[in-house]
Amino acid sequence: MAEILKALNHIFQDVVDDPNVVLNRETTAQDVDDWDSLNHITFIVAIEKHFKVKFSSAEIRSWKNVGDMCDAIATSLG
Template sequence: MSRADILKEVTDIFIDVLDNEDIVLNDETQAKDVDDWDSLNHIQLVVAIEKHFKIRFTSKEIQSWNNVGEMLNCIQEKGI
């Protein structure tokens, strides 16, 4: 799966979980850039992404992400 395809699917997950059709993500997007992306919703986003791609993240991986690009890198590293 290409990085662009992964980004599209992750964007769709964000739109669904945060109930906001206006979300546009890129590699540099951070939580502060997206309305309602707080710590509680972050957990829901991670769980939804794990279910969608059938993968599991470690706590260390999740805590290392500073932006969407780093999240996408981690998804790609899992062989998606």
């Protein structure tokens, strides 16, 4: 799980072009100034590409925080 979170941090830093952003399992979009709807879509696409997984719209909407993303990725990877 730590490796997934580390990868998400790197991906998100690339998306928002800010190496100082640090995500944790409790982080939500409201916690990060640059996490707007466009960056959210870009982030999801980058996650799916990086991990070679695909999430449904309903699954993505159910995520409350970064921890939910990590859990979904871990489940998809088996």
